[in-house]
Amino acid sequence: MPKFPNFIPDLQFARFNDRKIINWFPGHMAKATKQIKEKLKYIDFVIEVRDARVPISSKNKTINEIFIHKKRLILFNKCDLISKEHQEQIKKYFSSESSSATIEGPKVLGTLFTSAKQGLNVNKIVQECLHNKNIEVAPKKFKTIPYTFLIAGVPNVGKSSIINKLIEKKKAKEGALPGVTRGMGFFPMKTRENCLLLDTPGIFQPDIETNEQGFKLSLINALPDHLFGGDSAAGGNATDLTPLIDYMLFQLNRNECYDYVEILGLKGPTKNIDDLLLAACKKWKMFTSGGEPDLNKALSHLLFWFRTGKLGQVVLDCELLEQSRLNSEIVVDSLKMGKNSSLEPSS
Numbered sequence: 001m002p003k004f005p006n007f008i009p010d011l012q013f014a015r016f017n018d019r020k021i022i023n024w025f026p027g028h029m030a031k032a033t034k035q036i037k038e039k040l041k042y043i044d045f046v047i048e049v050r051d052a053r054v055p056i057s058s059k060n061k062t063i064n065e066i067f068i069h070k071k072r073l074i075l076f077n078k079c080d081l082i083s084k085e086h087q088e089q090i091k092k093y094f095s096s097e098s099s100s101a102t103i104e105g106p107k108v109l110g111t112l113f114t115s116a117k118q119g120l121n122v123n124k125i126v127q128e129c130l131h132n133k134n135i136e137v138a139p140k141k142f143k144t145i146p147y148t149f150l151i152a153g154v155p156n157v158g159k160s161s162i163i164n165k166l167i168e169k170k171k172a173k174e175g176a177l178p179g180v181t182r183g184m185g186f187f188p189m190k191t192r193e194n195c196l197l198l199d200t201p202g203i204f205q206p207d208i209e210t211n212e213q214g215f216k217l218s219l220i221n222a223l224p225d226h227l228f229g230g231d232s233a234a235g236g237n238a239t240d241l242t243p244l245i246d247y248m249l250f251q252l253n254r255n256e257c258y259d260y261v262e263i264l265g266l267k268g269p270t271k272n273i274d275d276l277l278l279a280a281c282k283k284w285k286m287f288t289s290g291g292e293p294d295l296n297k298a299l300s301h302l303l304f305w306f307r308t309g310k311l312g313q314v315v316l317d318c319e320l321l322e323q324s325r326l327n328s329e330i331v332v333d334s335l336k337m338g339k340n341s342s343l344e345p346s347s
Contacts, residue, residue: 002256007269009253015243016211023207024227032201037066042148043198045071045109045129049153049162052076052113055090056317057216062205063152068105071137073129077158079113079120081309087113089321109135116161125166126191146194148186155202156221166190167197215247216316221307241299246273248306251316259312263305276302 046067050058055076074094079087094104094111109132114121130137130147140147153159167187189195204222208214217223225241249271252260258269264279280286280302281293288294305311315321 003258004261004269007253009256009269010250010271011254013212013215013247013250015246016215024223025204028201029203033062033066033203036150036152036200036203039198040066040070043070043150044147045073045149047073047075047125047129047149047151047162049075049077049151049157049159051154051157051220051222052079052082052087052090053220053314054216054316055093056320057213058154058157058220058222060152060154060203060205062203064105067152069107071107071109071129071132071135072105073109073125074104074111075114075125075162076111077114077116077162080115080118081313082315083313086313086315086318090315093321107135114158114162116158116165119165122162122165125162126189126193126195130193140194143194146196148196148198149189150198150200152200152203154204154217154222157202159199159202163187163197163199215244218244219248219251219303219306219316225303241296241303242273245276245299245302248302248311249273249276251314252311255312255314255318257312257314263311 046063048060048063048067076087076090090113091111109129112121112124112128114125116122126149129149151159151163166189168190185199186196187199189197202222208217214223214227218225218227225244249260252258253269253271260266260276261269264276264283266275266279270276277295277298278293280298281295284298284301286294286297286301302311306314
């Protein structure tokens with residue numbers, strides 16, 4: 001039984017309607033994308049890192065297009081911030097969608113839930129690539145020739161933390177792999193096999209498809225706060241995070257994640273962002289020198305608590321996962337109906 005059975009969360013977020021879709025693709029990302037394309041032929045495996053809270057929305061179309069014919073392992077990092085139930089939903093989604101090779105590409109080796117912070121499953125990454133049950137990996141002709149790995153993903157999904165768990169402390173010598181390592185940041189990996197890892201900067205796609213995708217990526221800190229946070233706050237020195245925190249509240253309610261109610265001392269869930277902010281100011285004693293509630297501090301603190309999982313375990317793509325489940329059920333029902341009709345005797 002739901003914890004608050006009389007509370008009905010909103011199914012749509014109203015603020016989407018009055019906002020322009022904002023794109024973010026700085027020059028250094030365009031340069032990095034070009035460099036990766038030039039060195040692509042030297043890469044054996046791609047490790048694509050996504051945030052487990054947005055397993056679909058943190059997919060980068062640019063990465064998918066560049067690496068479509070490369071063996072690729074998809075990591076859902078920060079899995080400690082989502083529940084086991086959500087992990088199962090994500091597994092089902094990708095096992096059904098990727099099996100047809102229409103969504104992720106024909107060379108996807110599989111998916112792996114990781115938490116670089118806790119060290120969970122990071123030691124399985126190389127073995128999942130080299131000894132994959134779905135796609136055979138040819139051995140190198142000579143042991144002195146390394147397997148090369150490239151790690152990629154949108155910003156702030158935990159690539160650096162994973163890299164630090166995988167590599168030796170010192171960078172590989174330039175020229176260790178002819179024509180590849182020079183200026184590209186290759187590192188020897190902590191493996192029995194001869195492996196090198198290429199770090200890449202966080203690469204975003206040139207276009208964001210929907211405002212909701214933008215809000216999701218802002219919540220996990222993959223986009224700068226000011227892009228989807230709203231207009232400048234009073235005085236023009238800070239970003240007004242109200243729209244972003246309003247969307248956070250919408251997502252917490254939609255996920256039936258009501259930890260904030262007890263944390264902030266509320267009587268029950270709320271859809272009102274003002275009620276949430278006033279409760280936060282009271283709980284955390286955030287007031288201006290004049291005694292007024294310091295809403296900017298409350299906004300920043302709530303965002304920090306959400307990003308670090310202190311407001312509960314939430315998957316922001318829950319509606320996409322649910323839609324996929326419903327579509328799968330429709331397909332199964334259609335197949336059953338077709339099978340039954342074919343068994344009926346003709347008149």
